[in-house]
Amino acid sequence: MNNTLESIDKKIRINGIKLSMELVQINLLNRFFSQDFRVLFFQLLAQHQVNIPFILTSGMGEKNIGSCCVASQDIHRIKKVVEGEPELKEHLEFIPGVGTLSIFPHHSKLKLLGLSFYLLGKQRLPLYGMASSISSLTFITDYSQLDNAVSILLEYMDLPPNHAPFRPEIHVIQKKR
């Protein structure tokens, strides 16, 4: 298995990199391993029409039972919403100034994940979470580090000719009439 280090000398071909706008990460902490308040949190945000574009949850046996990202312009509204639920509020941790970087496609193979971990880990880039989707791997890091993260990854990943990492310019917002 010595070919691994050699194999990263060859760039991996990818089809695209997508960067998010500025987000705030909210960690749902489970200090007493007792109450699952995630449904309450999701309910409050749904009632107030706040979208959560990225969510990760795991079992109740952990200290951090969920992480999610919301648009930075929604954060004051969210803080106001949870104000009425003191027990929930004290279990929330906010990490401002984060962003997501999505690389695609992963082809359900571990190569792209391994290479990303290797490159981002080697450069000690902060990683607050990640998840796969149908075709992409999405990483959460500091918003200010997104361009740096792209440069690090593109040392070993190739975009198609005339392609560049992109930030979506069209934003879809759902509102109830």
Add this chain to the structure above:
Amino acid sequence: METFAVYWEPKPKTYGFIEVIDLSLMNIEIKPEEMGQWGLWLMELADLNIGFHLILAKYSTHQKLRVYILLEKFVADIVLSHIDKRIDPESEKYFHLTSPVELISFQGPHFGDRYGIAYSAFKALNDRGIPILIAACSGAAVYIVLPEKKLQEARPLLLEAFVVP
């Protein structure tokens, strides 16, 4: 420029559910200084043609990441023996495998841009006490990993909460 579109649905529509059983959930706690090394080991596993159904990594404590990799059950032993040769015995307590587990995933129009999708899914399962091992909403897709035999209980509840074509 702003464009308004009006759309109405009684329940969120999906493009259909995907169900997979006989899976294993690998759970590793990684310190920041170990991430590069784990990256290399994952590339070695890729060379062995090991694929995944879902990957999720979550900030744990003291800057550690907890990484979950959902694999086919039949490759779990290969992965375990490969990793066992590389990690020191002290690190083994940070490495767990839950097996077998089951996955239900679905996607729908603009799920990543709409509020209330996660609430609909979590509420449906939580109200009936269905435990969720891990879940991820990323892009327009929702992934829910359940303990063995829970998929058959979860399916009708999610079918009730969402519209399936």
